[in-house]
Amino acid sequence: MPSSAFNIEHQSEQSRFIININDDAAVLEYQLLDxxxxxxxxxxVPFRHRGQGHAEALVHAGLAWANNQGFTLQASCWYVDKFLKSDS
Known part of the structure; x- marks a missing residue:
């Protein structure tokens, strides 16, 4: 599902991207290294919201932002790592 299907917020002060889902939130967190x-x-992604494309949308938004900023990317998160490996 495209990231545009969700309202994704970049909270740079908290180093994360989020999608608010009612009283829950799906989150992609990152850390800027040297x-x-x-x-x-x-x-x-909260259990009851899994399988609906939230994590994938967050990853696409996060990767697009990071590439625009010119960062070298890595992922300690296994889910994001799948996307990095598929792009190489």
Whole structure:
């Protein structure tokens, strides 16, 4: 599902992207490391909202932003790592 299907908010002060889902939130967290390296550290989608494309939309939005910023990317999060490996 395209990221445009969700209202994704970049909260740069908290180093994360979120989608608010009623009283819940799906989250993609990252950490800026030395030498302009951005590490995507965690994705989380509340159990009852899984399988609806939230995590994938967050990853696409996060990767697009990071690439626009010129960061070197890595992922300690296994889910984001799948996307990085598929792009190489």
């Amino acid at each position: 030498n302009n390296i951005l590490d995507f550290t965690r994705t989380y």
